[in-house]
Every structure is written in structure tokens, then in C-alpha cells.
Amino acid sequence: xASSSSSSSDTSPWLHDVFLSFRGEDAGxxxxxxxxxxxxxxxxxxxxxxxxxxxxxxxxxxxxxIEGSRISIIILSKxxxxxxxxxxxxxxxxxxxxxxxxIVLPVFYHVDxxxxxxxxxxxGIALAEHADRLNxxxxxxxxxxxxxxxxxxxxxxxxxxxxxxxxxxxxVKDVSTIVARYSYLHVAKYPVGLGYSQNIVNLHLSxxxxxxxxxxxxxxxxxxxxxxxxxxxxxxxxxxxxxxxFENISDTSNQAHGLAQLxxxxxxxxxxxxxxxxxxxIDTGINMIKRMLGxxxxxxxxxxxxxxxxxxxxxxxxxxxxxxxxxxxxxRDQHLLTTHGVDSTYKMTELNHRDALQLFCWHAFGSxxxxxxxxKFVEQIxxxxxxxxxxxxxxxxxxxxxxxxQWKSLMDEYKKIPHQDIQEVLQTSYDKLSENEKNVFLDIxxxxxGQLRLDDVTVKxxxxxGFCPNISIQRLRDKCLISEFNGRLQMHNLLRDMxxxxxxxxxxxxxxxxxxxxFHKDIREVLEYDxxxxxxxxxxxxxxxxxxxxxxxxxxxKNMKRLRLFRCHNAHFSEELNCLPNGLRVLDWPNCPLQSMxxxxxxxxxxxxxMPSSHIQKIRFKFKNLMVMNFRGCEFxxxxxxISKCSNLQQMDFKxxxxxxxxxxxxxxxxxxxxxxxxxxxxxxxxxxxxxxRSLQFLDxxxxxxxxxxxxxxxxxxxxxxxxxxRRVDYDNDQDDHNIESNLxxxxxxxxxxxxx
Numbered sequence: 156x157a158s159s160s161s162s163s164s165d166t167s168p169w170l171h172d173v174f175l176s177f178r179g180e181d182a183g184x185x186x187x188x189x190x191x192x193x194x195x196x197x198x199x200x201x202x203x204x205x206x207x208x209x210x211x212x213x214x215x216x217x218x219x220x221i222e223g224s225r226i227s228i229i230i231l232s233k234x235x236x237x238x239x240x241x242x243x244x245x246x247x248x249x250x251x252x253x254x255x256x257x258i259v260l261p262v263f264y265h266v267d268x269x270x271x272x273x274x275x276x277x278x279g280i281a282l283a284e285h286a287d288r289l290n291x292x293x294x295x296x297x298x299x300x301x302x303x304x305x306x307x308x309x310x311x312x313x314x315x316x317x318x319x320x321x322x323x324x325x326x327v328k329d330v331s332t333i334v335a336r337y338s339y340l341h342v343a344k345y346p347v348g349l350g351y352s353q354n355i356v357n358l359h360l361s362x363x364x365x366x367x368x369x370x371x372x373x374x375x376x377x378x379x380x381x382x383x384x385x386x387x388x389x390x391x392x393x394x395x396x397x398x399x400x401f402e403n404i405s406d407t408s409n410q411a412h413g414l415a416q417l418x419x420x421x422x423x424x425x426x427x428x429x430x431x432x433x434x435x436x437i438d439t440g441i442n443m444i445k446r447m448l449g450x451x452x453x454x455x456x457x458x459x460x461x462x463x464x465x466x467x468x469x470x471x472x473x474x475x476x477x478x479x480x481x482x483x484x485x486x487r488d489q490h491l492l493t494t495h496g497v498d499s500t501y502k503m504t505e506l507n508h509r510d511a512l513q514l515f516c517w518h519a520f521g522s523x524x525x526x527x528x529x530x531k532f533v534e535q536i537x538x539x540x541x542x543x544x545x546x547x548x549x550x551x552x553x554x555x556x557x558x559x560x561q562w563k564s565l566m567d568e569y570k571k572i573p574h575q576d577i578q579e580v581l582q583t584s585y586d587k588l589s590e591n592e593k594n595v596f597l598d599i600x601x602x603x604x605g606q607l608r609l610d611d612v613t614v615k616x617x618x619x620x621g622f623c624p625n626i627s628i629q630r631l632r633d634k635c636l637i638s639e640f641n642g643r644l645q646m647h648n649l650l651r652d653m654x655x656x657x658x659x660x661x662x663x664x665x666x667x668x669x670x671x672x673x674f675h676k677d678i679r680e681v682l683e684y685d686x687x688x689x690x691x692x693x694x695x696x697x698x699x700x701x702x703x704x705x706x707x708x709x710x711x712x713k714n715m716k717r718l719r720l721f722r723c724h725n726a727h728f729s730e731e732l733n734c735l736p737n738g739l740r741v742l743d744w745p746n747c748p749l750q751s752m753x754x755x756x757x758x759x760x761x762x763x764x765x766m767p768s769s770h771i772q773k774i775r776f777k778f779k780n781l782m783v784m785n786f787r788g789c790e791f792x793x794x795x796x797x798i799s800k801c802s803n804l805q806q807m808d809f810k811x812x813x814x815x816x817x818x819x820x821x822x823x824x825x826x827x828x829x830x831x832x833x834x835x836x837x838x839x840x841x842x843x844x845x846x847x848x849r850s851l852q853f854l855d856x857x858x859x860x861x862x863x864x865x866x867x868x869x870x871x872x873x874x875x876x877x878x879x880x881x882r883r884v885d886y887d888n889d890q891d892d893h894n895i896e897s898n899l900x901x902x903x904x905x906x907x908x909x910x911x912x
């Protein structure tokens with residue numbers, strides 16, 4: 156006769172929820188059949204041993220079913236101990252309880268638990284009969300010990316005068332609670348590439364040791380933190396006394412009432428009695444968590460934590476939990492984990508290319524490899540998705556069952572507008588940034604991705620806008636929104652596209668009403684049709700080759716009163732630019748065709764002026780806030796006129812201005828000047844005497860004229876020193892004590908080292 160069992164969940168490593176053990180010849184058969192039926196009606200997967208024949212193969216199968224059951228219910232009836240099969244089955248159940256951390260629930264069916272414990276009455280008689288037949292005492296002693304152990308467990312006592320249906324209802328209710336508490340989570344439809352990360356986190360956890368540990372799982376949005384945490388939960392939950400997987404914590408309010416509600420939900424998920432819990436304040440909740448969990452070995456997973464107060468109110472310290480407990484925290488914020496003092500952190504990375512391709516193919520084709528003829532499409536999409544699991548799953552499902560022409564159309568569409576599901580998930584991180592962090596994020600996404608170095612002038616650009624880039628950039632790194640590669644900060648392509656979509660959504664139909672313009676077709680439309688508004692803050696023009704002429708409207712910049720950044724690369728205007736907004740902070744225009752700056756441009760807020768290799772001939776230096784000036788390679792520039800109004804200048808670069816003849820004496824009085832580069836200015840004839848530049852750290856001058864015509868180049872602390880022609884001076888300024896030391900280098904000209912600007 157075949158064994159019977161109800162179906163089990165595909166996501167659970169257990170074969171069954173319950174293993175039901177009993178002696179079938181006893182009078183309790185009706186009770187057992189009613190209990191089994193009640194368990195099945197509640198959806199509890201239950202295995203019943205109905206084997207009539209007993210052999211080695213059946214024994215091995217029985218052992219697999221015992222070990223594969225989350226709970227074992229032992230029906231201890233009057234004649235239970237007469238069956239050596241039942242006694243051996245009891246041994247296997249108790250062994251599995253120790254090795255697999257399973258739960259054993261005894262039911263004392265019309266027998267006294269003390270008779271089972273002390274082997275009296277029918278149990279004593281049965282064991283005496285076994286003793287007469289056995290050659291040795293070892294097996295008998297094991298049975299006696301097993302009966303003592305099971306009798307000491309908390310269970311159910313059914314007496315002849317007690318209603319059986321009430322006991323059955325109680326058992327089913329308790330089993331339902333246990334099954335719900337230890338329910339196994341759906342990980343993913345295709346859990347590709349989880350094995351390595353799961354093994355690493357398990358090493359961090361070191362489950363089995365008696366200490367309490369908090370471990371963080373860190374990563375960018377969509378990288379699979381929750382999926383990994385679920386897989387880990389399923390693999391180790393059975394080893395803990397109580398468990399809780401608290402998902403999407405960030406969706407709950409961070410206000411005081413919301414935090415107290417989080418505490419109540421946490422305890423309710425573990426103990427199941429939500430109505431009896433009354434947490435009216437955070438302090439009450441903390442005390443209840445300590446009291447109720449302080450002696451329990453628990454597995455607690457706090458998923459998608461985004462605020463320190465959430466950790467402080469749910470898992471404030473390791474001593475809140477019993478020995479051997481493990482707390483796993485998934486988050487996008489490194490600083491949060493550091494501040495809370497977690498024991499260790501695992502930072503997730505994108506899938507490798509092989510796993511990424513396989514994950515996409517499972518969702519797109521239902522197989523691990525591309526369908527013939529789609530290989531190139533798959534490679535393009537995997538590269539576009541950047542091996543991010545979220546994108547691979549969403550895109551794969553969306554491409555499923557579509558023709559090649561539809562694939563191509565969708566690919567073209569996603570390059571312009573990201574898939575809505577991907578956008579929504581990624582944008583949740585952006586929405587929680589501060590205003591400065593949002594601005595820095597959008598500027599990097601639109602303009603500076605892959606260009607930014609922490610010591611680069613680009614940081615000065617962001618700082619000139621008041622965005623506090625030093626702390627904002629660090630916060631973006633902490634939140635896994637930007638990373639460092641080969642010394643440059645860069646953003647994942649999908650995060651970049653998310654940021655650009657945020658900007659596009661500011662005005663989907665009119666690019667002239669967006670804060671940032673970077674797409675060449677939008678820029679052309681705005682400048683040629685004069686549709687800009689005062690919402691435009693930044694423009695970066697970088698036109699494709701062969702399409703570099705913009706038919707500029709005369710009033711194209713008139714309405715851009717809030718324009719702070721204008722960069723123009725590889726573009727030419729059909730009309731001369733005769734006006735620029737006076738609020739401009741950064742003007743970056745290599746190869747500029749202008750011979751002079753627009754006459755009405757005051758540049759009161761201009762901080763960075765970069766016009767290398769331009770046609771500029773004359774500069775009126777009236778920009779009082781200017782910090783960085785770069786006119787490198789401007790061959791039509793003949794002199795640097797009075798620059799005394801630019802008292803905030805820190806960097807001046809006129810390298811390779813071959814026709815530069817004269818430098819005005821006011822340069823010698825720029826107290827904040829740090830770098831002055833005049834190398835390659837072969838025709839320089841006039842240079843100020845006695846440089847009083849207290850902040851100067853770098854000076855490079857290429858001198859071909861006689862020294863007496865150039866004047867003295869002296870350290871302000873040593874007016875007697877002189878520089879022979881073709882020499883470089885490097886002043887080392889000690890900012891701590893303001894002592895400026897002269898350092899005249901050897902007689903050859905050192906190669907100039909300058910930044911991009």
C-alpha cells in the first residue's frame with residue numbers, strides 16, 4: 156500500500172510540513188484519520204506512514220520522509236511500545252530533531268505522560284516483553300531513553316472524558332502557527348547566480364556559534380539584496396528557535412507612530428498574537444523586544460532599511476537577543492551600517508556576464524541559451540542592462556514571445572525612455588536624497604558620468620553651484636548610486652538613464668522647460684526655435700560629427716536667467732552669440748569662435764571660465780568671483796590686461812599661447828593664486844617683477860627673452876632670488892603655519908602637470 160501525502164510548496168526545502176507517527180492497530184485510528192483530514196483541510200502538507208510491509212528499502216524511504224518533515228507528531232497510544240517499528244521510528248524522529256532542529260509534538264492518547272516517562276503500565280509490560288526477546292540491552296536502553304525524552308516534551312494529553320475534536324482543533328491551530336512562522340519564502344522564478352553570494356554571507360554569519368551577530372547586505376537598487384536574503388533565510392531558518400523576515404521596512408513611516416508600529420509588526424510576526432500586543436511608544440517596544448526575544452535564539456532579517464532609527468528601534472544592540480541569534484540587514488546605505496556598528500558587511504556586485512546572459516534567457520526564452528538568430532540582440536540587451544538582475548528579469552519578460560522587429564523597436568525605445576518598472580524601482584533611491592544630493596546626482600547623470608575625480612576641477616564646478624559636492628558625493632557612494640573605477644567616479648548606465656528620465660519628466664513635451672539639456676536633438680530644438688524658459692539651469696552641447704551646425708536664434712539665451720553651466724564641445728553656431736545669462740557660474744567653451752566676450756555679459760557669478768584653443772583676442776577681466784581661468788592654446792591672445800578685479804583667482808592657465816607678449820603687473824598681486832601656467836608662451840616679453848603670491852604652489856614659465864627684460868621672479872619671503880631663463884619655480888606653501896618656503900628646482904624645465912581645466 157502506497158504512502159499518502161499532500162503536495163508541498165516548490166519553494167520549501169522540506170518535503171512535508173508534518174510527519175504523523177502512530178501504531179495503526181490501536182483504537183485511535185479514527186482520531187488519526189480525523190487529525191490527518193483536518194491538517195490537509197488547512198493546507199498543511201502531511202505525511203502518513205501507512206506501510207504494511209517493512210523492509211530495508213521502505214526503512215530508507217521512511218527515514219527520508221522523517222528528515223524531510225518540519226514537524227513530527229507522535230501519537231503515543233496504549234500499545235505504542237509493543238511495536239518495535241514504532242519505537243525505532245521514534246528514535247529516528249528524535250535524532251532528526253537534534254540534527255535538523257525539527258519540532259516534535261507528542262500526543263498522549265488515553266495514556267498518562269508519567270507512565271511513558273517511567274515506562275509503567277502498558278509501556279513497562281511492552282518493554283519487558285522486548286527484553287525477553289532481545290539478545291542485548293543496547294537497543295532496549297535506547298528505546299527507554301527515547302520514551303523518556305518524548306514524554307518530557309510539551310504536547311497534548313487526550314483523556315477518555317475529553318472531546319477529541321477540541322484536541323484536534325488545538326493541534327491544527329498550533330501546527331498552522333508553526334508552519335506560518337517557519338514558512339519558506341519564494342526566492343525567484345530563476346535564481347541564477349546566487350550560490351557564490353550565499354556562501355560568502357554564510358561565512359559572515361557563522362551560524363552555529365553561540366555569539367550574536369549582525370551582518371549587512373549592501374548593494375545598489377535592483378541588484379538582488381532581497382532575493383539573496385530570502386535564499387539565506389530558507390537555508391538556515393530551521394536552525395533557529397524563532398524567525399522573522401521583515402520585508403520592505405522603508406515603506407513604513409519613520410515618524411514615532413510608524414516606528415512603534417514596526418515594533419508591533421515584528422513581534423506579531425514572531426509570536427502571532429498581534430491583537431494582544433499593545434505598543435504605544437518606541438520605548439515600550441524596545442523593552443518588549445528585549446524581554447520577549449532576549450532569551451531566544453532568533454533569526455531576524457530586516458529588509459530594505461533606509462534609516463538609522465529603524466535599526467535602533469528594531470535591533471538596537473546584540474544583547475537584545477538570545478545567544479546564537481543572527482540579524483541580517485539589507486540596505487542601500489553603507490553609512491547606516493557603519494554607524495550602527497554591524498559586525499560585517501557583504502557588498503553585492505552585478506552578475507558576471509555568463510550568469511547575466513543565462514538569467515535574461517530564462518526570462519526571454521524559457522531556456523538558459525538564446526534562441527538561434529537572437530544572439531546579437533541578447534548581447535546588446537545584457538550590455539545595456541549592465542548585468543543588473545532587476546533589469547534582466549524585467550526586460551527578459553517583456554521581450555518574451557516577440558518577433559525580431561519588435562525586439563529592435565523595444566531596444567530603441569528603452570535607449571530613449573527606460574522601462575517603467577525599472578525606473579520606479581531605481582528612482583526610489585533618488586527620491587530619498589537631499590536636494591543637494593539630487594542635484595549632484597542629476598549633474599553626474601547628465602553631464603559628468605565617468606569624468607569626475609575627487610581632486611578634479613569638476614568638483615569645483617559642483618561646489619560653485621552650492622551643492623556641497625564633497626559630502627554629497629560621499630553620500631551617493633554610501634547609497635551605492637555611484638562607484639569608483641580607475642580613479643574616476645561613475646554611475647551604472649541604468650542609474651544614469653534613471654536620472655536623465657527624471658529630468659525628461661520635468662517637461663515631457665517641451666525640453667525648454669527642463670532643468671538640464673544634454674541630448675543633442677533637444678538642445679538643437681531649444682536653441683534654434685527659442686523655446687527656452689527660466690527653468691533651464693545647465694546645457695552641455697556635444698554634437699555628433701557631421702551635425703555640428705546650430706542655427707542659433709538671436710535671443711536663444713535671453714530667457715535662461717537661471718543658467719549656471721554652459722559647456723559647448725564640437726558645435727558651431729550659424730550666428731554670433733551676442734548674449735549670455737549673467738547668472739552663469741561655469742562657461743566651458745573650447746575652440747570658441749568669439750574674439751571677445753559678449754559686451755553685456757557681466758559675469759558677476761562666474762567662477763570657472765574655460766576657453767582653450769579659442770579665437771579670443773581681448774579679455775576684459777572684470778569677473779570678481781572667478782576662481783579658475785583656462786585660455787590654453789589661444790594663439791590670437793597677445794596680452795593679459797589688468798586682472799586686479801579678479802581677486803579670487805586660484806588657477807590661471809595660458810600654456811601654449813604662442814603670441815602672448817605681456818602679462819599685466821596686477822597678476823603679481825593675486826593673493827589667492829595657487830597655479831600659474833605660462834609654459835610654451837615663447838614670445839613673452841613682459842612679466843611683473845617681484846611676485847607677491849602668498850598662496851602660489853605651482854609656477855611654470857617658459858622664458859626665451861633675456862632675464863633683465865622679464866624682471867625678477869622672487870619668492871615673497873626672499874626678494875633677492877632670481878630665476879634664469881627656462882626654469883620652473885615650485886613654491887611649497889605650508890597651510891598650517893603660513894610659512895612659505897622657496898624651492899628653486901634644477902635648471903631643466905619640468906613637464907607641466909595640470910588638470911583638465
